[in-house]
Amino acid sequence: MAEDRHIVVIGGGYAGVMAANRLTQRHDVTVTVINPRRTFVPRLRLHQLVAGTHEAVVDYATVLADGVRLLVDTVSRIDAAGRSVTLTSGGTLAYDYLIYAAGSGSTVPQVPGAAAFALPLDTLETARQLRSVLEDTPLSAPVTIVGGGPTGIETAAELAEQGRRVTLACGGTLGPYLHPRARRTAAKRLxxxxxxxxxxxxxxxxxxxADTVQLADGRRPASDVTIWATGFGVPDLAARSGLSTDAVGRLLTDETLTSVDDERILAAGDSAAPSDLPFRMSAYGAGCLGAHxxxxxxxxxAGQRPxxxxxxxxxxxxxxxRRTAIFQLAHKDDTAMRLFVPGRPGAKLKEVSCEFSVKHLVNEAGKPGSHSWRKDDSHRRAQLAGRGGAAAATMRAGAAEAAAEHAA
Structure with missing residues (x-):
């Protein structure tokens, strides 16, 4: 009787948990998720954690399928040739397949003084630290949030709703993804x-x-607390392990999400760069990529073609x-439509989206293979063909498939 094959998942976020749960469709595999903390963090809630309106943690027993092992640790190196990972705590863990779902976080700010005086908002730990700092800071103290994307906007609104003096320094356009009509609505609400x-x-x-930020035009707004909500990056684990990455550090894969270097390594979520054309970072995308x-x-x-x-x-x-939001509808090419849902209905849709980002994981744990999503690759195929990437992606997928069939 053949031994169970061991699949290691690096990262216990949306992508990693979804992938681990879905793999339990087979009874001849064992799955280990390696994650640095014991609780699942729904990152969509971190701005609420800062404001004290949500704790942004879920017990892994709720979202991980029975039989999936959670190993609280981090990986310091991937040995592709030896099919093993080195753990930060010491020792190694062998695998038959590896899913690289290391996620994303804030980049180290290159702005003078930012590393010392600006607080990031990208992990459970940094969000808790920021909440503690704010609890010790008077409501009247000026707070500056750097970054006009979703994290910056949501954090600014949460804190202002508490009566804090908030400045949002966008450094460009407010909510650049939003349709101009939706952007005006957001600006009005702020x-x-x-x-x-x-x-x-x-x-x-x-x-x-310590008490100001300096802008490119020379202005120096007062800032007793400065929050850094821009410039997301990815861990350098793949690059440190000698695997091919894109310019940012995401693991390069073909269109099946298989590493261009090794058919036994796959990537999902924010740290994946299929055909060097990564998808937008998001909880929704991470879950779908984890499933794929x-x-x-x-x-x-199963000896089938992926x-x-x-x-x-x-x-x-x-x-x-807490009472209003913008639910921005998107075209198939992931650009904003004119159509969006504002106000309280938008807030309800936003809350449903946050709840379902976790519920999808719970459902997959109970019924592996059940998660589905809207699938359309017409725009992506056109993008790949337009830059000459389609043929290269097909070749990489074919090579990986042949190697996998040989290994099976």
Missing amino acids: AELGVTVLEGPETRVTAVS AADTILARM EPVKLSFPAMCVSLG
């Missing part, structure tokens, strides 16, 4: 909450001190406090 929104390239933060990475492994184990990824983003949503 103004109603008392948020000072600074837009344009001249509002780029060029230095941070698992499907690729399951197909190879399918290329097909992922279409139906929407994105931005909360504007």
Whole structure:
């Protein structure tokens, strides 16, 4: 009787948990998720954790399928040739397949003073630290949030709703993904909450001190607490392990999410760069990519040809406090439509989206293979063909498939 094959998943976020749960469709595999903490963190809630309206943690017993092993640790190196990972705590762990779902976080700010005086908002630990700092800071103290994307907007609205003096330094356009109509709605709501929104390239933060930020145009707004909510990056584990990555550090894969270097390594979520054309970072995308990475492994184990990824983003949503939000509908090419849902209905849709980001994991744990999503790759195929990447992606997928069939 053949031994169970061991699949290691690096990262216990949306992508990693979804992949691990889906792999339990087979009873001849064992799955280990390696994650640095014992609780699942729904990152969509971190701005609420900062404001004290949500704790942003879920017990892994709720979201992980029975039989999936959680190993609280981190990986310091991947040995592709030896099919093993080295753990930070010491020792190694062998695998038959590896899913790289290391996620994303804030990049180290290169702005003078930012590393010392600006607080990031990208992990459970940094969000808790920021919440503690704010609890010790008077409501009247000026707070500056750097970054006009969803994280910056949502954090600004949450804190302003509590009565804090908030400045949002966008360094460019407020909510660049949003349709201009939706952007105007967001700006109006932030103004109603008392948020000072600074837009344009001249509002780029060029230095941070203990009590001010300096803008590109020379202005120095007061800032007792500066929150860094821009410049997301990915861990350098893949690059340190000698695997091919894109310019940012995401693991390069073909369209089946298989590493271009090794057919036994797949990537999912924010740290994946299929055909050097990564999808937008999001909880929704991470879950779908995690499911697809698992499907690729399951197909190879069954001697079947894995399918290329097909992922279409139906929407994105931005909360504007606890009572209102913008639910922005999207075209198949992941650009904003004119159509969006504002106000309280938007807030309800946003809350449903946050709840379902976890519920999808719970459902997959109970019924592996059940998760589905809107699949359309027409725009992606056109993008790949337009830059000459389709043929290369097909070749990489074919090579990986042949190698996997040989190994099986």
